[in-house]
Amino acid sequence: MNKQAFTLAFITVLIWGSTFAAIRASLHGGYTAGHLVLFRYLIASTLFAVYALWPGVKFKLPIKKDVLPLLGLGFVGISIYHIGVTFGEITVSSGTAGMLIGAAPIFTAIIAVIALKEKLGTFGWTGLTIGFIGILLITVGSSGSSFTLSSGALLLVMATVATSIFFVFQKPFFRRYKPIELTAYVTWAGTIPFFIFSPGLFDTVQQASMEANLAAIYVGIFPAGVAYVTWSTALSLGNASSVTSMMYLEPAVAVFFGWVWLNELPSMLSLIGGAVALLGVITINVLGRRHLMKKYRTPAYNRNTS
Numbered sequence: 001m002n003k004q005a006f007t008l009a010f011i012t013v014l015i016w017g018s019t020f021a022a023i024r025a026s027l028h029g030g031y032t033a034g035h036l037v038l039f040r041y042l043i044a045s046t047l048f049a050v051y052a053l054w055p056g057v058k059f060k061l062p063i064k065k066d067v068l069p070l071l072g073l074g075f076v077g078i079s080i081y082h083i084g085v086t087f088g089e090i091t092v093s094s095g096t097a098g099m100l101i102g103a104a105p106i107f108t109a110i111i112a113v114i115a116l117k118e119k120l121g122t123f124g125w126t127g128l129t130i131g132f133i134g135i136l137l138i139t140v141g142s143s144g145s146s147f148t149l150s151s152g153a154l155l156l157v158m159a160t161v162a163t164s165i166f167f168v169f170q171k172p173f174f175r176r177y178k179p180i181e182l183t184a185y186v187t188w189a190g191t192i193p194f195f196i197f198s199p200g201l202f203d204t205v206q207q208a209s210m211e212a213n214l215a216a217i218y219v220g221i222f223p224a225g226v227a228y229v230t231w232s233t234a235l236s237l238g239n240a241s242s243v244t245s246m247m248y249l250e251p252a253v254a255v256f257f258g259w260v261w262l263n264e265l266p267s268m269l270s271l272i273g274g275a276v277a278l279l280g281v282i283t284i285n286v287l288g289r290r291h292l293m294k295k296y297r298t299p300a301y302n303r304n305t306s
Contacts, residue, residue: 002237005243008230009238012231012246013246013247013253015230017249017251017252017256019085019223020098020101020254020257023036023097023215025261025262026212026213027089029212029215030207030212033090034197035205036086038194038198039220040216041082041194041224043224044220044224044228045187047221048187051184059184060181070182076162078166079192082224083155084158084160085097085155087152088159093264094262096153098258099251100153100156101247102135102138104160104163104164105131105244107160107164107165108240108244112168112241124245127280128245130276130279130280131277131281133280134248134273134279135251135273170186170235174236180229180232187224187228248278249281251274252278
């Protein structure tokens with residue numbers, strides 16, 4: 001993963017890490033889970049439509065053979081993922097939700113190795129293992145003995161698998177489409193199923209608190225719009241498993257925003273887990289990259305590959 005991909009992925013993780021607290025704020029302020037997911041994606045879809053129709057913007061339409069795969073990608077990566085996250089957070093705290101979604105790099109790496117034949121190497125798998133240990137520490141530290149595999153947790157695990165599939169299988173489309181075009185297609189496709197929640201949406205928006213409405217607008221513009229573009233761009237510049245390893249930072253960000261916004265105080269074990277997760281990212285993206293660069297520069301490697 002090069003410097004540009006790392007920077008874009010880091011910005012994305014900061015934005016996405018704030019999403020969980022914002023969702024909880026909207027749910028506590030009068031939104032139902034269905035109305036929230038529809039409202040935020042109406043905002044995101046409108047933003048991408050404005051961009052596509054903006055004078056001077058050359059927006060490429062999908063070719064015929066890609067229409068059904070893009071619809072499927074949007075359904076899995078947007079519809080299933082956000083239904084899992086939003087409905088899961090009805091019963092699961094924002095910090096714990098971020099921790100469960102933080103397991104995505106494990107699933108992404110496994111799927112990428114199988115489907116895209118990506119190679120992680122020793123440092124890659126070591127970093128993933130370290131990061132996963134960090135996730136477990138954050139989970140134990142934030143949830144304590146009260147943590148059970150509730151329906152909300154199962155929905156979040158479903159969302160984690162869905163987003164991992166989404167990250168891996170959007171990679172081939174970058175050969176034909178720009179990241180913002182691909183993000184627009186899957187956003188529009190993923191928004192369609194959300195219209196099942198449309199009855200009563202207008203009343204909910206009117207009756208919700210100001211904080212809930214502002215939080216809903218925020219998650220519609222930034223996590224659902226801007227962050228998906230920066231993430232797609234990062235994926236187009238690096239391999240899926242390495243870029244997605246940055247999500248190990250997301251639980252720490254989620255815990256921080258849960259503490260500041262919702263007064264969900266993190267424990268010392270959670271902070272330690274965040275540091276361990278960060279070590280996993282460093283192992284993959286710093287030590288792993290140096291190891292590969294050193295390997296590729298060795299005379300023996302060059303003779304064997306020439």
